[in-house]
Amino acid sequence: MHIELKDIHKHYGPVRANNGVNLKVEAGTIFGILGENGAGKSTLMKILAGYIRKTSGQILLDGHVVDYTSPAIAARLGIGMLYQDPLDFPALSVLENFIIGQRRGLTQSNQSFCQKLQSLADELHFALRPDQVIRSLTIGERQQLEIIRLLALGINILVLDEPTTGISSLQKEVLFKALRQLATAGKIVILVSHKLEDVEQLCDNVTVLRRGKVTGNMQAPFDAQKLLKMMFGQIPSTPQCGRITPGKTALVMQGVSASGGRAGLEKCSIQFHQREVIGLAGLEGSGQGVFMRVAAGLKQPVQGKIHMYERDVTDQDYHVFKDYGGMYVPASRMEEGLIPSLTIAEHFALQVSGEFWVNWSKAMQKAEDSIVQFSIKGQKQTLVASLSGGNQQRLLLSFLPSNPKLLLLENPTRGLDVESGHWVWRHLQKYCRTDACIVFSSSELDEIMMVADRVLVFYNGRIIKDVPTCETSVEELGRAIAGKI
Amino acid sequence: MTRNTPQSHQPLKVLQNISITAATVFCFTFILIMASGAPPFKAFFYIFKGSLGSWVKLSHVIQAWVPLTLCACGLLYTFRIGLWNIGIEGQMIMGAVFSTAVLRLGTQSAFPWFVLILSFVAGVIGGGLWAVIAGFLKTRSGVNEIFAGLGLNFVAQGIILWLIFGPWKRPGVASMSGTEVFPTELWLGTIKSLRLAPVGVGFAVLAIITSAILLRYSSIGLRLRAIGSNSHASYLFGMKPNQYMLLAMLLAGGFAGLAGNLQVTGVYHRLLPAISSNYGYLALLVVMLADYKVWAVPAIAFFFACLNVGSIQLPMVLQVDSSLSGVIQGALVLATLALSGWRRFQTAN
Numbered sequence: 156m157h158i159e160l161k162d163i164h165k166h167y168g169p170v171r172a173n174n175g176v177n178l179k180v181e182a183g184t185i186f187g188i189l190g191e192n193g194a195g196k197s198t199l200m201k202i203l204a205g206y207i208r209k210t211s212g213q214i215l216l217d218g219h220v221v222d223y224t225s226p227a228i229a230a231r232l233g234i235g236m237l238y239q240d241p242l243d244f245p246a247l248s249v250l251e252n253f254i255i256g257q258r259r260g261l262t263q264s265n266q267s268f269c270q271k272l273q274s275l276a277d278e279l280h281f282a283l284r285p286d287q288v289i290r291s292l293t294i295g296e297r298q299q300l301e302i303i304r305l306l307a308l309g310i311n312i313l314v315l316d317e318p319t320t321g322i323s324s325l326q327k328e329v330l331f332k333a334l335r336q337l338a339t340a341g342k343i344v345i346l347v348s349h350k351l352e353d354v355e356q357l358c359d360n361v362t363v364l365r366r367g368k369v370t371g372n373m374q375a376p377f378d379a380q381k382l383l384k385m386m387f388g389q390i391p392s393t394p395q396c397g398r399i400t401p402g403k404t405a406l407v408m409q410g411v412s413a414s415g416g417r418a419g420l421e422k423c424s425i426q427f428h429q430r431e432v433i434g435l436a437g438l439e440g441s442g443q444g445v446f447m448r449v450a451a452g453l454k455q456p457v458q459g460k461i462h463m464y465e466r467d468v469t470d471q472d473y474h475v476f477k478d479y480g481g482m483y484v485p486a487s488r489m490e491e492g493l494i495p496s497l498t499i500a501e502h503f504a505l506q507v508s509g510e511f512w513v514n515w516s517k518a519m520q521k522a523e524d525s526i527v528q529f530s531i532k533g534q535k536q537t538l539v540a541s542l543s544g545g546n547q548q549r550l551l552l553s554f555l556p557s558n559p560k561l562l563l564l565e566n567p568t569r570g571l572d573v574e575s576g577h578w579v580w581r582h583l584q585k586y587c588r589t590d591a592c593i594v595f596s597s598s599e600l601d602e603i604m605m606v607a608d609r610v611l612v613f614y615n616g617r618i619i620k621d622v623p624t625c626e627t628s629v630e631e632l633g634r635a636i637a638g639k640i
Numbered sequence: 641m642t643r644n645t646p647q648s649h650q651p652l653k654v655l656q657n658i659s660i661t662a663a664t665v666f667c668f669t670f671i672l673i674m675a676s677g678a679p680p681f682k683a684f685f686y687i688f689k690g691s692l693g694s695w696v697k698l699s700h701v702i703q704a705w706v707p708l709t710l711c712a713c714g715l716l717y718t719f720r721i722g723l724w725n726i727g728i729e730g731q732m733i734m735g736a737v738f739s740t741a742v743l744r745l746g747t748q749s750a751f752p753w754f755v756l757i758l759s760f761v762a763g764v765i766g767g768g769l770w771a772v773i774a775g776f777l778k779t780r781s782g783v784n785e786i787f788a789g790l791g792l793n794f795v796a797q798g799i800i801l802w803l804i805f806g807p808w809k810r811p812g813v814a815s816m817s818g819t820e821v822f823p824t825e826l827w828l829g830t831i832k833s834l835r836l837a838p839v840g841v842g843f844a845v846l847a848i849i850t851s852a853i854l855l856r857y858s859s860i861g862l863r864l865r866a867i868g869s870n871s872h873a874s875y876l877f878g879m880k881p882n883q884y885m886l887l888a889m890l891l892a893g894g895f896a897g898l899a900g901n902l903q904v905t906g907v908y909h910r911l912l913p914a915i916s917s918n919y920g921y922l923a924l925l926v927v928m929l930a931d932y933k934v935w936a937v938p939a940i941a942f943f944f945a946c947l948n949v950g951s952i953q954l955p956m957v958l959q960v961d962s963s964l965s966g967v968i969q970g971a972l973v974l975a976t977l978a979l980s981g982w983r984r985f986q987t988a989n
């Protein structure tokens with residue numbers, strides 16, 4: 156079995172998301188697709204999975220041209236895709252999600268599906284319980300379920316779009332092991348990523364995309380410098396980590412408890428200062444999310460006191476927090492951060508307009524400036540829903556006020572490629588010099604070690620570690636995240 | 641996917657869509673009328689003749705067009721913010737009730753025009769109040785606006801019946817034909833021989849213009865759209881979604897209340913149990929068919945008014961069931977929804 160893409164084009168008006176892409180993948184390989192934000196990776200894979208239609212080009216399966224118009228037909232040909240954001244049904248159980256979309260014989264009972272689910276999960280060493288409700292699963296677990304569901308459909312070509320964003324390092328290990336197992340069994344695995352280390356660890360072969368075109372291919376072992384050059388045209392520089400003396404206290408919490416998430420937040424006491432960058436580490440749902448929402452006034456604590464720049468903000472809402480110079484940037488861009496049916500310009504219009512009239516000229520100007528300054532790949536009139544994941548993130552960051560006092564950022568570089576990630580941090584560090592305090596959560600310990608002055612580790616709703624980054628190591632933090640101190 | 645700011649504006653494309661819709665609907669109704677045993681072309685002809693066949697008929701059409709347009713304009717605001725204001729019917733009724741209350745007090749007044757103006761205000765307040773109740777139920781207690789609206793429609797219907805058969809009944813007999821007719825000083829002036837009140841038409845035109853301006857150029861319009869698309873994010877952008885929901889309801893209710901007032905002061909000159917003539921529900925269909933675009937509303941409303949007025953005589957001349965016009969209108973909406981779903985599928989690819 157092999158699959159070949161020939162001269163694939165996908166045009167959105169003037170945008171050439173894919174501009175003549177060729178690639179060929181043989182059975183039993185793990186194939187990497189690398190590229191910077193907006194390079195066209197997701198677009199190419201969605202075409203392969205039948206989710207969107209190509210403008211022109213051919214897809215050949217075992218040398219025969221195949222043409223399909225929906226993911227269901229693609230699945231019948233053996234092609235399945237794990238999307239950048241999981242598409243499951245939160246209110247249903249694992250088993251129910253598994254059964255939906257499976258072809259059901261008359262004689263097949265739930266029992267037989269349950270067995271199938273269990274055996275597939277065991278085979279790949281996924282710890283999934285059929286009766287769990289999807290809502291209570293982590294992104295990593297939802298991903299595992301989706302993989303099993305696709306395999307049960309008879310998928311031979313499995314496409315994964317940035318599967319390692321938002322999952323823990325343990326889940327990543329399990330995932331990679333499973334993918335290797337699938338490749339050994341003769342299936343094709345295609346992994347989309349902008350993280351070099353994922354590709355280096357896992358792939359046999361990689362193709363790099365840039366601005367809709369292939370800029371190079373490489374076989375393992377990889378030369379990281381060469382790959383970076385193919386991705387960005389040059390080797391990106393890393394942000395400098397300037398240690399600055401902290402200033403006034405920016406945020407104080409005393410014995411704050413709150414509900415929400417998997418573990419809630421329990422008796423949390425902290426003190427953050429101006430010019431400090433604080434990284435929040437921990438498995439997803441260990442309390443970092445609740446911590447940020449409580450600090451921002453999006454969630455009211457059940458007990459404890461919160462002060463921001465010496466003002467009591469304990470039961471105030473987010474708008475007060477904002478008035479005092481705070482800003483919260485959520486991790487779920489499309490659900491909470493952006494307004495899908497508005498254009499980039501309209502997002503700025505919302506922010507610059509007066510009480511009565513929309514100030515279009517100012518909004519247009521602001522949009523134009525931000526697109527240039529934040530190198531957003533899109534136009535003023537682009538609907539934000541059609542921006543690539545990384546560009547949505549850049550747009551969100553471009554909304555930060557020019558003189559913030561306290562920034563709460565959830566996974567600010569999620570979905571960003573290395574260059575953009577570094578760029579974002581260079582940008583954020585400017586705020587620090589102008590007396591802001593930055594608090595961010597991240598699933599990447601390396602990122603925290605690189606940019607934070609101080610790190611807090613959350614475990615089961617409690618802060619179990621609070622140290623300056625220069626006095627700890629990735630290994631130590633890794634242990635703390637798992638609850639071992 | 642790009643779009644011209646402030647709003648999408650491709651008349652040609654929309655025109656094309658409307659013609660496709662019209663063709664689909666035509667075929668569909670053709671079959672429906674055939675099935676009901678009437679000759680289709682004859683039916684279309686009678687609808688045409690019954691609505692645009694004479695100046696008097698046309699004036700009837702415009703009489704229906706005014707409340708339809710007013711309600712539809714109001715609904716644009718609630719649809720923008722993602723609310724299904726089914727309660728528009730009750731809002732119209734309460735507008736009529738409040739207006740009647742003022743007019744009854746003013747029957748002896750030396751300044752009838754002042755009473756009329758007061759009644760406009762009362763109508764707007766009545767409709768607005770009824771809408772804001774549904775809004776509060778939604779924002780405070782999380783009651784779905786569709787259920788709240790339906791419930792309030794029943795209550796409004798109950799109130800109007802109680803008033804007509806109770807406190808406001810005609811001296812002597814209470815009947816379905818409504819309250820006593822007001823003195824002519826309290827009627828809106830009409831064009832001679834046509835029974836058409838220019839003030840009502842003026843209000844409808846004004847409603848279209850203000851809505852177009854508000855929705856396209858004002859911050860309110862943009863914010864309604866933002867909240868309708870993602871209220872979480874809008875809150876993070878500093879907006880207060882609940883307040884805007886109430887505002888949208890208030891605007892919708894206000895327009896509907898004014899429509900209710902015009903039914904009293906301009907058309908029937910008294911309060912009837914069927915004062916709203918179902919124009920509220922019909923306006924929901926108008927807005928959907930207009931694809932939620934302001935500038936398409938007057939035309940679609942006119943079309944519906946023709947259909948409504950033109951099909952009145954169908955049962956008599958063709959011996960078909962009087963529900964046929966309702967069936968045609970329903971078919972229209974189903975066809976539009978199907979087409980818009982299909983279009984969305986197309987753009988997604």
Ligand SMILES: Nc1ncnc2c1ncn2[C@@H]1O[C@H](COP(=O)(O)OP(=O)(O)OP(=O)(O)O)[C@@H](O)[C@H]1O
Pocket residue numbers: 167170171172190191192193194195196197198199349532533541542543544545546570641642
């Ligand atoms: N529906 C659409 N309409 C218009 N442009 C689009 C649409 N979908 C994608 N694009 C554009 O196509 C380009 C490629 O997008 P794509 O999502 O494939 O990027 P990507 O490589 O997956 O990036 P990322 O790493 O940020 O997810 C981007 O410039 C994007 O703005």
Ligand SMILES: [Mg+2]
Pocket residue numbers: 196197198239316543544
């Ligand atoms: Mg992508």
